[in-house]
Amino acid sequence: MLTQSRQARDLLTRISGLVSSRSRPAARQAPAPSPAPAEQLLPRRLEDSLSIPVCSAEGDPACIEAQDRGQFLARQELWEKLSQQIREADESRAAARCGLPLADLVAYGARADVVTATEHALAENGDAGSRALIRGLMAFEALRAENRRDPYLTALVALAHIDIGWAWRGAEGGDAPQQPARRRCAAHFDRAAALLGPIAQASKDSPFLQAAQCALYAGRSAATMQVADAYSALIDLAPANHRHMRALGTYMLPRSSGSYAALELEARRTAARTEATWGAGGYAWVYFDAITIDDQACARVDTRFFLDGLRDIVQADASQEMINLLAAYCTVALPNGLGRDLQADAPRLKIAQAAAWLIRDHLKELHPLIWAHAAEGFDNSARIRSVSRFAASGHAGALQAIASQFREEIEGGQKVAFTERGLEFSPA
Numbered sequence: 001m002l003t004q005s006r007q008a009r010d011l012l013t014r015i016s017g018l019v020s021s022r023s024r025p026a027a028r029q030a031p032a033p034s035p036a037p038a039e040q041l042l043p044r045r046l047e048d049s050l051s052i053p054v055c056s057a058e059g060d061p062a063c064i065e066a067q068d069r070g071q072f073l074a075r076q077e078l079w080e081k082l083s084q085q086i087r088e089a090d091e092s093r094a095a096a097r098c099g100l101p102l103a104d105l106v107a108y109g110a111r112a113d114v115v116t117a118t119e120h121a122l123a124e125n126g127d128a129g130s131r132a133l134i135r136g137l138m139a140f141e142a143l144r145a146e147n148r149r150d151p152y153l154t155a156l157v158a159l160a161h162i163d164i165g166w167a168w169r170g171a172e173g174g175d176a177p178q179q180p181a182r183r184r185c186a187a188h189f190d191r192a193a194a195l196l197g198p199i200a201q202a203s204k205d206s207p208f209l210q211a212a213q214c215a216l217y218a219g220r221s222a223a224t225m226q227v228a229d230a231y232s233a234l235i236d237l238a239p240a241n242h243r244h245m246r247a248l249g250t251y252m253l254p255r256s257s258g259s260y261a262a263l264e265l266e267a268r269r270t271a272a273r274t275e276a277t278w279g280a281g282g283y284a285w286v287y288f289d290a291i292t293i294d295d296q297a298c299a300r301v302d303t304r305f306f307l308d309g310l311r312d313i314v315q316a317d318a319s320q321e322m323i324n325l326l327a328a329y330c331t332v333a334l335p336n337g338l339g340r341d342l343q344a345d346a347p348r349l350k351i352a353q354a355a356a357w358l359i360r361d362h363l364k365e366l367h368p369l370i371w372a373h374a375a376e377g378f379d380n381s382a383r384i385r386s387v388s389r390f391a392a393s394g395h396a397g398a399l400q401a402i403a404s405q406f407r408e409e410i411e412g413g414q415k416v417a418f419t420e421r422g423l424e425f426s427p428a
Helices: 002-019 061-075 079-092 102-123 131-146 151-173 178-199 207-218 224-237 242-251 260-273 281-288 295-300 303-316 320-337 342-352 355-362 368-375 387-404 407-411
Strands: 414-419 422-427
Touching: 061 079, 061 102, 079 102, 079 151, 079 207, 102 131, 102 151, 102 207, 131 151, 151 178, 151 207, 178 207, 207 224, 207 242, 224 242, 224 260, 242 260, 242 281, 260 281, 260 295, 281 303, 295 342, 303 320, 303 342, 303 355, 320 342, 320 355, 320 368, 320 387, 368 387, 387 407, 407 414
Parallel strands: none
Antiparallel strands: 414 422
């Protein structure tokens, strides 16, 4: 036990440089004969010596435009045009700079009013079953009834039910009674399944429709191989979209539909099937979220394979969105679980150390929203009341984490600037 305690202390000490920006405490000294200027008494933060361009806190303009377009078409009840735009984006595999499919973004914008109204009512302890809120969902059901042969509008209504089911699931932890909230959640997932069942065959060649089918697993239990096969088919349709691989990993955990053996198997299978796109990155993507939420999965991960995957991901996509995602993962999301399990701590530490080369060799600008989501563990159900405040928290946390990578240089009296040409150091 003593050896384990020492190991834990050693690991926590070594990782502190990755996740903490607090300066080392100064040794006690005798009082100076004359008072120092007031500004010299203030502790200097590491991030004060850091200069890095900041991307817009509002997010990718292409993402915002696609969502706004979908919301406009839904508000104008231009359903045929909405369906056409989703279909065209889906068939062309069009994606925003951040990698999100435009079909998903347009569809999300189209159902945003209905879903947001329910989320707001639950957050404010209102009556989410009120006639005013049901009217929005019923209007969606009516449009689907009038367009029964349109799989895209059917999927749109099903996704609205899934989103509202997620909102009710989140209400379980609030003031709402748990059993009624669970029943509401289950009812929405059941309705989504009833809508998507008849279009299952039409979904096989469509990433958008297949993703809707896979989204059902969040609220319905299924056999391990059924989930794995469904996600494998989706990943084959859209290998460049890493979010599907990340979702597969979480569903392969024992707490969901899988086992640790199934997680490892699917990670290796995915790496082999997506090698042309990601190299070894498929292995890292499948484990990406799984090891942040499950200590045993983290203890079992092949760290060498995972780290090879991170390098291959950067080789495949060195965009600043990707670099921010990976750096935030290594410095914020992954170390959050440090100290819970000694067996998991060693892999966490090894992977977290990749932050050094990610930040020093590849980072050129800061994307606050990515870092804010990392601080939340990339939890899609996290409620964000203010995007600007959420981004501000991500900005502050990112500066602390990034500056900690340059502790030695900064404490040695240097300033650090990120430029398009790379890092530049200058006297403070």
